[in-house]
Amino acid sequence: MTTPLIIVNFKTYQGAQGLSAEKLAQTMESIDTNARLVAAVSALDISKVVDAAPDLEVWCQHLDPIGFGSNTGWLHPETAISRGAKGTLINHAEHKVSLEHVAMLLDQVPEDFEICACAADIDEAKSLAALVPNYVAVEPPELIGGDVSVTSADPQIVSDTASAVREASEEVMVLCGAGIKSGLDVSKAIELGVSGVLLASGVTKSSNPKEALEDLVSLL
Ligand code: G3P
Numbered sequence: 113m114t115t116p117l118i119i120v121n122f123k124t125y126q127g128a129q130g131l132s133a134e135k136l137a138q139t140m141e142s143i144d145t146n147a148r149l150v151a152a153v154s155a156l157d158i159s160k161v162v163d164a165a166p167d168l169e170v171w172c173q174h175l176d177p178i179g180f181g182s183n184t185g186w187l188h189p190e191t192a193i194s195r196g197a198k199g200t201l202i203n204h205a206e207h208k209v210s211l212e213h214v215a216m217l218l219d220q221v222p223e224d225f226e227i228c229a230c231a232a233d234i235d236e237a238k239s240l241a242a243l244v245p246n247y248v249a250v251e252p253p254e255l256i257g258g259d260v261s262v263t264s265a266d267p268q269i270v271s272d273t274a275s276a277v278r279e280a281s282e283e284v285m286v287l288c289g290a291g292i293k294s295g296l297d298v299s300k301a302i303e304l305g306v307s308g309v310l311l312a313s314g315v316t317k318s319s320n321p322k323e324a325l326e327d328l329v330s331l332l
Contacts (some may be wrong), residue, residue, distance in 0.1 A: 116332050117287065118246070118298065119150045119228065120203065120325075121173060123290035125316035133157040136315070137165035138324050147308070147330040152201050153238075155187050162196030164281065171226070172200040174207045177216035189221050203240065203308075205253040209223030209226030216242050228310070237273045241280040247287050248277050249310045255290035257313050263289040263300040294329035302332075 120140065122128035127135050137151050153161050153170040162290050176186040192200070200215060203209050204278050214229050221227065228247035231237035237248045250273040255262050263270060270288045277286045288301050289310035311328075318324035 114255065114285070114307055116147045116298070116302060117150065117285075118147050118328060119152055119171070119201070119249075119287070119310045120315045121152045121204070121310060121312040122154060123173070123206070123312050124154060125312065127318075127321070128316040130160075131260070132254055133161050134164035136321055137161045137168050137170070139300065141165040141168040141326050142322070142327060143241060143329060145321045145332065147329045147332050148200065149168035149325075149329075156196045158192060169198050170196055171228075173204065174202060174209075175200045175217055175221075177213060177220050179220075182236070189217065189225075193222070193225060197225075199228065199246070201249075202227055202229050204247075205228045205232055205249060205256055206252055211239060211243065214240060214245065218243055218245060230289075231273070233268065234273050234276050237286070238276050238280050241277040241284045244281050244283055247285050247307070248273070249289050252288040253290075253309065258291045259293075261292045261294075261297040261300070262288050263292070263297050263304060265291065267300070270301060270304040270306060283322055292328075293324070294332075295327045298328055301332040 114224050150169045152173050175189045178186050227245040228244040230242040230249045274286045285307040287308045288306050292309050292311040293314035
């Protein structure tokens with residue numbers, strides 16, 4: 113089995129922006145685990161978070177396939193990379209883009225820059241897998257931010273996405289997300305055939321993020 117990946121999406125949660133983002137990243141960095149932990153932070157916080165937690169892998173939450181030039185307000189991949197980003201989410205349910213956007217971004221970034229494309233369902237996961245990103249993460253939008261983990265509410269979408277993506281490409285790994293909060297949710301996800309999870313509120317809204325993170329990795 114490959115090292116399980118746990119991506120914590122900081123979104124724009126208050127407990128995960130600015131100074132709080134730096135603190136949360138340091139907490140993630142301090143977790144003793146064999147899992148690979150990634151913080152997907154606001155583009156505004158990348159530099160500061162990378163400086164504050166140099167041993168933690170930091171990703172963006174979104175990037176635009178543009179170069180240097182007149183692109184007001186867009187998120188430029190090369191600058192993100194120069195500021196320490198090692199990967200990005202793309203097409204998150206809260207920031208949808210076209211397939212073309214994803215394809216152009218994949219073309220533009222270096223080989224070792226990882227991309228996790230998010231999908232709302234199996235069909236979207238298959239379309240994204242055909243572009244061969246490093247990861248496809250399936251997240252039913254109605255379960256995002258809720259208390260019930262996708263692994264309990266809809267285990268079949270997790271296992272079916274894992275099989276469908278495997279059929280489309282053996283290179284693409286699958287994650288699942290939405291409502292994931294505990295180590296049990298993470299181990300169920302792995303049992304269902306995915307390589308890790310994408311989560312947010314279980315950590316970013318926790319009154320004790322360290323405890324939440326320790327629980328998430330406890331069964332790995
Ligand atoms: O990107 C992760 C996300 O959309 C799931 O959010 O709060 O349900 O873990 P949450």
